[in-house]
Amino acid sequence: DGRLETELLEIALEAATRAGAFLRDGRPEDLGVAATKTSAIDVVTEMDIAAEKLITGLLTDHRPEDGLLGEEGASVEGTSGVEWVIDPIDGTVNYLYGLPGWAISIAARKDGETLVGVVHAPMRGEIFRAVRGEGAFLNDRPVRVRPAPDLGFALVGTGFGYLTERKIHQAEVVRQLIPEVRDIRRAGSAAIDLCDVAAGRLDAYYERGLNPWDYAAGDLIAREAGALTGGRPGEPLSPALTIAAPPGLFEQLRTRLDELGAWHD
Numbered sequence: 001d002g003r004l005e006t007e008l009l010e011i012a013l014e015a016a017t018r019a020g021a022f023l024r025d026g027r028p029e030d031l032g033v034a035a036t037k038t039s040a041i042d043v044v045t046e047m048d049i050a051a052e053k054l055i056t057g058l059l060t061d062h063r064p065e066d067g068l069l070g071e072e073g074a075s076v077e078g079t080s081g082v083e084w085v086i087d088p089i090d091g092t093v094n095y096l097y098g099l100p101g102w103a104i105s106i107a108a109r110k111d112g113e114t115l116v117g118v119v120h121a122p123m124r125g126e127i128f129r130a131v132r133g134e135g136a137f138l139n140d141r142p143v144r145v146r147p148a149p150d151l152g153f154a155l156v157g158t159g160f161g162y163l164t165e166r167k168i169h170q171a172e173v174v175r176q177l178i179p180e181v182r183d184i185r186r187a188g189s190a191a192i193d194l195c196d197v198a199a200g201r202l203d204a205y206y207e208r209g210l211n212p213w214d215y216a217a218g219d220l221i222a223r224e225a226g227a228l229t230g231g232r233p234g235e236p237l238s239p240a241l242t243i244a245a246p247p248g249l250f251e252q253l254r255t256r257l258d259e260l261g262a263w264h265d
């Protein structure tokens with residue numbers, strides 16, 4: 001019901017805003033790598049860990065019965081049916097290097113459906129938010145996808161994983177796609193890329209190998225702004241393949257990505 005969504009949105013906005021201030025103001029000059037994950041270049045900083053704790057602490061204070069799934073290990077079953085999907089820093093490599101393209105991504109889902117999504121990019125001064133069925137907003141202004149161009153005129157965002165074999169294949173897909181589109185962007189945060197599709201700053205976005213915390217909030221924001229999202233033909237968006245584009249471009253891009261094998265390594 002609408003009251004649940006309103007409550008979840010308020011909590012998500014509070015958590016994202018607090019974590020954003022903490023990450024922006026508290027970034028140590030000598031920030032280093034605290035740990036690595038799937039490969040030596042898949043890094044975690046002390047700030048990812050601290051921000052996830054801040055966010056999950058706040059969510060649990062407000063709604064102790066909810067489940068939690070966080071990039072830095074938060075994993076709680078919950079009993080309310082609501083699950084929070086959290087990326088404390090999407091774009092960790094940008095954050096590590098002091099580039100502005102990083103964001104806090106927080107989504108709340110219930111019965112497999114995302115009800116609320118918030119993506120906060122503090123260095124851009126931007127908070128994107130969406131509630132299912134109620135449109136998408138950037139700092140309280142409604143956002144909308146661009147009218148679909150032909151694939152040949154599309155500005156397409158993408159990203160690469162941290163695994164060498166996967167990167168080689170992803171580069172091969174881009175090598176074939178780049179002469180067939182306007183240009184490619186690789187900004188470094190899947191959550192922001194999806195919001196940039198929502199705001200009409202990119203025509204489309206795709207990536208193989210994301211995790212739910214990278215795309216859960218941005219997926220809802222993109223859809224509420226008028227984008228279609230999905231995976232391989234006939235499949236929903238998933239870690240295997242995430243595509244977002246306005247109707248009219250979506251199928252064209254999806255078909256081409258399928259031909260190019262964008263969904264495998």
Ligand code: IPD
Nearest residue numbers: 089090091092159160188189190
């Ligand atoms: C990464 C970013 C990046 C994408 C990677 C993700 P992280 O998330 O979203 O743009 O290309 O696949 O893993 O590790 O910075 O949270």
